[in-house]
Amino acid sequence: MLKIAGAAASATVAGTALAAAPAAAAGGAFAHPGMLHTRADLHRMATQVRAGAQPYTAGFARLTANRHAQSTWTANPQATVYRGSGTPENYVTLYNDIHAAYQNALRWHVTGDTAHADTARDILNAWSARLTRLDGSADRFLASGLYGYQFANAAELVRGHDGFELARFQKMMLDVFHPLSEDFLAHHNGSYITNYWANWDLTNIASVLAIGILCDDRAKVDRAVEYFKHGAGMGSVKNAIPVVYADGLAEWAEAGRDQGHALLGVGLMGTICEMAWNQGIDLYGYDDSRFLKGAQYVAKWSLGGDVPYTSYTRKKGAPGIWSGSETASAAAAVDPAMARPIWAMIANHYTERRGLAAPHLTKIAARFAPEGGGGDYGPNSGGYDQLGFGTLAFTRPRATAAEATASPTPTTSTSGASPSGSTSATPSASASPLGGKGEDLAATGSSDLPAWTAATGVAALAGGFLLLRRRDRARRDAGE
Numbered sequence: 001m002l003k004i005a006g007a008a009a010s011a012t013v014a015g016t017a018l019a020a021a022p023a024a025a026a027g028g029a030f031a032h033p034g035m036l037h038t039r040a041d042l043h044r045m046a047t048q049v050r051a052g053a054q055p056y057t058a059g060f061a062r063l064t065a066n067r068h069a070q071s072t073w074t075a076n077p078q079a080t081v082y083r084g085s086g087t088p089e090n091y092v093t094l095y096n097d098i099h100a101a102y103q104n105a106l107r108w109h110v111t112g113d114t115a116h117a118d119t120a121r122d123i124l125n126a127w128s129a130r131l132t133r134l135d136g137s138a139d140r141f142l143a144s145g146l147y148g149y150q151f152a153n154a155a156e157l158v159r160g161h162d163g164f165e166l167a168r169f170q171k172m173m174l175d176v177f178h179p180l181s182e183d184f185l186a187h188h189n190g191s192y193i194t195n196y197w198a199n200w201d202l203t204n205i206a207s208v209l210a211i212g213i214l215c216d217d218r219a220k221v222d223r224a225v226e227y228f229k230h231g232a233g234m235g236s237v238k239n240a241i242p243v244v245y246a247d248g249l250a251e252w253a254e255a256g257r258d259q260g261h262a263l264l265g266v267g268l269m270g271t272i273c274e275m276a277w278n279q280g281i282d283l284y285g286y287d288d289s290r291f292l293k294g295a296q297y298v299a300k301w302s303l304g305g306d307v308p309y310t311s312y313t314r315k316k317g318a319p320g321i322w323s324g325s326e327t328a329s330a331a332a333a334v335d336p337a338m339a340r341p342i343w344a345m346i347a348n349h350y351t352e353r354r355g356l357a358a359p360h361l362t363k364i365a366a367r368f369a370p371e372g373g374g375g376d377y378g379p380n381s382g383g384y385d386q387l388g389f390g391t392l393a394f395t396r397p398r399a400t401a402a403e404a405t406a407s408p409t410p411t412t413s414t415s416g417a418s419p420s421g422s423t424s425a426t427p428s429a430s431a432s433p434l435g436g437k438g439e440d441l442a443a444t445g446s447s448d449l450p451a452w453t454a455a456t457g458v459a460a461l462a463g464g465f466l467l468l469r470r471r472d473r474a475r476r477d478a479g480e
Contacts, residue, residue: 030216031410034278035153036271036345037393038410042109045392046419049110058370059392060110068096068375069103071115075126081147084137091136091143095384097123098150099374102387105157110392112419121164124155128169134180138189144180145203148173149271150387152210159214173211178220181207185227192323193232194314198254199261201227201235202268209275221279228272228283234314237287240265241294243310250293253312255301256328259338260382266298267342267386274345280410284349292358295346299360303367304336341371344390352396355404365390 033039048056063069076093083091105120107113134143152173158164181204188196205224212220228237234253243251254262269291273283284291301307309331317323343365350358373388 030213031279032159033156034410035156035210035213035275036278036387037106037109037153037157038278041393042419044396046110046112048395049392055370055391055395059389059395062370062372062376063103063107063110063389063392066103066373066375068100068373069107069116071104071113071119073097073100073104073119073123075100075123077126077130079130080133080135081131081143082136082140083134083143084139087136089136091147092381094127094143094147095150095374095381097127098147098154099384099387102150102154102157103373103389105154106389106393109157109419114419117158117161117419118163120154120158121161124151124158124169125163125165127151128165128172131172131176134176141180141184141189141200142203144177144184145200145205145207146385148177148181148207149203149210149275151177152207152214153387156210156214170215173214177207178211180204181211182223185223185231185233188233189318191318192315194234195316195318196234197257197261197265198234198240199265199268201231201233202240202265202272205231205235206268206272206275209272213275213279221281224272225276225281225283228276229286235265237269237283237290240269241290241297242312244290244293245308248293249297249300249307250290251308251310252294252298252301253328255298255307255331256309256312258332259302259334262298262332263302263338263340263342264382264385266295266346267340270295270342270346270349271386274349277349277408278410280408282408284354289350289356292350292356292361295350296358296360299343299364301331302334302336302338303360303364304334305360307331339368339377341368341373341377341386341388341390343368344371345394348390348394348396352398353404355399355401 031038033042045056045060049060075097077097078090078093081091081094082089101120101123104116104123108116108120134140136143155164155166155169155173159166184204185201185208188200205227208220208227209224212218212222212224227233227235230236231239234240240253241250242253245251252262252265254265273291276283297307309329311327311329313325313327315323315325343361347358347361347365350356351362370391371388373386374384376388377383
C-alpha cells in the first residue's frame with residue numbers, strides 16, 4: 001500500500017518598508033550571470049579585492065583557504081545519487097563537487113586565473129556526462145532542491161567559458177533535478193500539505209527558480225515566483241511567516257521546531273529573493289517586506305533575544321495512510337554561537353541596497369563575518385546547505401536615495417565567460433513516501449543536522465514517540 005501511495009505521489013518596522021507593486025516575472029531577456037551574482041557584483045568583488053579593501057579581502061581569504069576552492073580538485077561523478085536512510089547514500093560526493101565547482105568559479109571571477117575556471121568547468125561537465133537519476137527516501141526531494149539550485153548557480157558562473165557543455169548541463173537539470181522539485185511542490189510526496197516544514201518547499205522553489213534562469217525558461221521562473229507568494233505549502237512566504245507583530249517582527253513558524261531548520265529556511269528564502277531580484281523581480285519587498293520582518297525575528301531570537309510566538313498546530317501524515325498533529329507553543333531554545341553563512345546577503349539588501357533599518361540583521365551579520373562556505377561549517381550536509389561567502393559576495397556600498405527606491409532591473413549579458421577580475425570585464429521517484437505507519441515524513445534528513453539543532457520547542461506531539469526518536473537519532477549522530 002505504501003509503494004502504491006509513493007507511485008501516486010510522484011506524478012524592520014511595520015510601515016517602514018518601501019511600497020512595491022506585487023512582483024511578477026520581468027519580461028524580455030534573462031540577465032546572465034543573474035542568479036546569486038550579477039556581472040556588476042562580480043566586478044565589485046574583483047575590484048575591491050585587488051584594492052585590498054576590507055571586508056572583501058577577509059571574505060576572499062575565507063574562500064582561498066577552503067579546500068574546495070583549489071584548482072587541483074577532481075570530480076567524482078555518479079550515475080545515480082541517493083539520499084535518505086535505507087539507500088546506498090552517496091550524495092556527499094555530489095555536494096562536495098558542487099561546492100568545489102562554485103568556489104573555483106567564484107575564485108576565477110575575482111582573480112582572473114583560468115585554472116579555476118577550467119576546474120569548475122571540468123567538474124560540471126563530468127557530472128552532466130554521467131548523472132541520470134536522483135533517488136532515495138523522501139530526502140531525494142531535499143537533494144533535488146538543495147543541489148539543484150546550487151548546481152545551477154555554479155554553472156551560471158562559467159556560462160560561456162571555453163569547453164563548458166552548457167546545453168548538456170541544462171538537459172541534466174531539466175531531466176534529473178526539475179521533475180523532482182516540481183513534483184514535490186505539486187504533490188508533497190503524497191502527504192498532507194502541512195506535513196513538511198517550510199524548508200522542504202523552499203529548497204525546491206529555489207531549484208525551480210534557478211533552473212528557470214539557467215535555461216531561460218520563463219514559465220519555470222513564473223512558477224517559482226507564484227509559489228513563493230501564494231503556494232499552499234509551508235514554504236510560501238505567508239505560511240513560513242504566519243504572524244506579523246506590532247513591533248515589526250514577524251514569526252518564523254519553524255522557530256517552534258528548532259534553530260537549525262529555522263536558519264536553513266531563512267537562508268533559502270534569502271537565496272530565492274536574491275535570485276529573483278537579479279532578474280528584476282522584488283520578492284524581498286513583497287507583502288510590505290514580510291521577509292525582512294521574519295529575518296529580523298530569527299536574527300534577534302538566534303542572538304538570544306526574547307521573541308513572541310503564537311502557538312502553531314499542523315496536520316501530519318498522508319491521506320488514507322495515517323494522520324496526526326504537532327503543536328509548537330513557543331520558540332525553541334537557541335545557541336547564540338550557531339552559525340550559517342546566510343546573513344550578509346540579507347542584511348546588505350535591506351540596509352545598503354534599500355536603506356532600511358534592520359538592527360538585528362546588522363548585528364548578527366557582523367557577529368559571524370567574514371562568512372565562509374561549504375566545508376567551513378562542519379562535515380555533515382547541513383554545512384553545505386548554503387553556498388556562502390556572503391561577506392565577499394554581498395557587501396555593497398549604500399545606495400543613493402534614488403537607487404534605494406528604484407525597482408530591480410536586470411542587466412542583460414550574453415554570457416558569463418569573461419572573469420570579472422580581468423581587465424576586459426565590465427560591470428554589468430520510485431521510493432515509498434512512508435517508511436511505515438506513523439513514519440514522520442517531515443523528519444527525514446534530520447540525521448545530518450545535529451550540529452545545527454537546538455531544543456525543539458514542540459509542546460505537543462501525537463503519541464510523543466516521534467520527538468523522542470528525533471532526539472535519539474541526533475544523539476547517535478553526534479556521538480552522545
